[in-house]
Amino acid sequence: MAVLDATGRLFATQGYDHLTIEGIAAEAGVSKQTIYRWWSSKSAVVADALIEDLLLPDHPVVPDTGDIRADLIAWMQSLIDLVAQPGNDGLVRSLVAAACENPDIGTRLNDALGITATVSTRIEAAVEAGQLPADLPVKEFVSALVGGFVLPSLERTEPAPDVAERLVRALLH
Amino acid sequence: MAVLDATGRLFATQGYDHLTIEGIAAEAGVSKQTIYRWWSSKSAVVADALIEDLLLPDHPVVPDTGDIRADLIAWMQSLIDLVAQPGNDGLVRSLVAAACENPDIGTRLNDALGITATVSTRIEAAVEAGQLPADLPVKEFVSALVGGFVLPSLERTEPAPDVAERLVRALLH
């Protein structure tokens, strides 16, 4: 759909708050009414664009070297590098802002950051391999890991160079 | 200041997105210009109200029984109970939304949730007491703990009854 494409394009350049229905309609060459016919609100459009994977650049994959700690650090570092690239600085904040407005986006936020497909499975593998405790609550572990990455990014402070390593060490001590 | 009081009142009832400068001005019995004279934007007003502790009900204190794990679970549970109360359901989301807009709010978000004053010190105490590893990155640990609480709340799903215990276990395994 041209609407979702346009949404993705504008989301990348302007961020979530400056996204407007009228802007999307103009960018997509579509009338406002067409958008309102199919979506109930700005956040619903964004949620669909998120599902179609049009909002984010390619998300990094968790490597699998056998060393779960090193793998997580590497993955987290590539996440940090990704949002550190110019043009991506407001990306996480925009996503979180969208999630605050729309439960669907919240639900998909984890998926959108590529977690289910990559991190959870890697961690479950590590649990089965005996590298992590057998009773580790994986879902909560992942929430904490991602939350530990997202929360500080709301402060817009330059992250310390070793923050990936420190964050993983905070969780795997 | 009447403005900050009004902001706190409206924030509680309407959430951050439905907060308007005009609404605050009317609620406070003040003219818009007066608000713009002292604050640069809606988010700046909210940031100040946050500092003055007018946005949140009393935050729970971390108990100190000597058992860091039990203490954290108890604290996390009381946090969960707090936002589960009727009228408080959008509170965390509103705060996060505000933080997305304003770096100051982001910076103070941790403080606002009472963390520095209570959790960090408790954890540092546990580190010194040898209950936690000496090289634990406390800041990142706290981020992960709070992030693990905040992130799922964006999904608006009823939290599992034992989520506090599971979250702490994910971090202290």
Next chain:
Amino acid sequence: MAVLDATGRLFATQGYDHLTIEGIAAEAGVSKQTIYRWWSSKSAVVADALIEDLLLPDHPVVPDTGDIRADLIAWMQSLIDLVAQPGNDGLVRSLVAAACENPDIGTRLNDALGITATVSTRIEAAVEAGQLPADLPVKEFVSALVGGFVLPSLERTEPAPDVAERLVRALLH
């Protein structure tokens, strides 16, 4: 045609300005396209409904007592009484508004008010009977008579009780 029936029904209840093609289509149980296939615009539909005599209640007939003055007064009075009935108050205004948009309606407005069929012939008869001057411009006379009735009705003022008599006297002095 169900369309013209529906138009007549809606015209009576809502007046011309609040008439919409979509409303007519819905009322007639017909699709918009069907209307546009057969008529070029809203005013064309109304023009046809006017021709089919579906817009107006029965128009009064000019009596023929031999006294042209008394006949015109009686006829004018019955016209006034007609539009004074509840539900008919906006009728003349609606017709005039439609005539402003569509020349066809303008052309038929005179006919619609029953003039050609009744007044003109009655007046011509009076001319031939010597009751009115032989060189009386009948068409203009009728325009003035009807115009003298229509124009004041745009003001929505309660007409004076003897306005019929006065108007005829203004023309036949």
Next chain:
Amino acid sequence: MAVLDATGRLFATQGYDHLTIEGIAAEAGVSKQTIYRWWSSKSAVVADALIEDLLLPDHPVVPDTGDIRADLIAWMQSLIDLVAQPGNDGLVRSLVAAACENPDIGTRLNDALGITATVSTRIEAAVEAGQLPADLPVKEFVSALVGGFVLPSLERTEPAPDVAERLVRALLH
């Protein structure tokens, strides 16, 4: 007021139906809200513009040669010439359409066409001079005269060259 000026300008070029609040606002260099603050609808703006005499070019004056019939014919002819000028063709229709929507405009329509100030007084003078019957209902006479001019103009037919003379003759026979 810039709004009324702009209204007059657009009314002349586009006619009443194509007048839009947004168009007026843009033409006047004013925000829509400013218009809505002071007027309740498009027709209210037009009514005010009409009062301020911004909608119509200069209206002709009734000459006073002593011969009431010749004077009325001359005046009526100049009215006809006025609306026959290019650019003025929809003027009467637009005014009538506006009057259909708004009682105020209807009330002022007579004044707007310059009648009170010119025709009525001239006719009253003629009555006093004995040129017209003493009991002539002046108001109705003027309505019929103007109505006889307005009604045919809704048909958009080229008026006959001697229509002024014929119309006056229809009234003064």
Next chain:
DNA sequence: CCATAACCGAGACGGTACGTCTGGTCTTCAA
């Protein structure tokens, strides 16, 4: 002790975007 400034409330202003409504065109599909 009063002039003068700082600050206030009120609210109009030019704007942007909202979400709705209707106009007129176009395509699909069942009868």
Next chain:
DNA sequence: TTGAAGACCAGACGTACCGTCTCGGTTATGG
């Protein structure tokens, strides 16, 4: 082949707030 259904682009509607900008009317201070 018609017509009901309804999606589509376009654009005006009237509303809500934005952030800026006068306006007078208090305080309240300091020359």
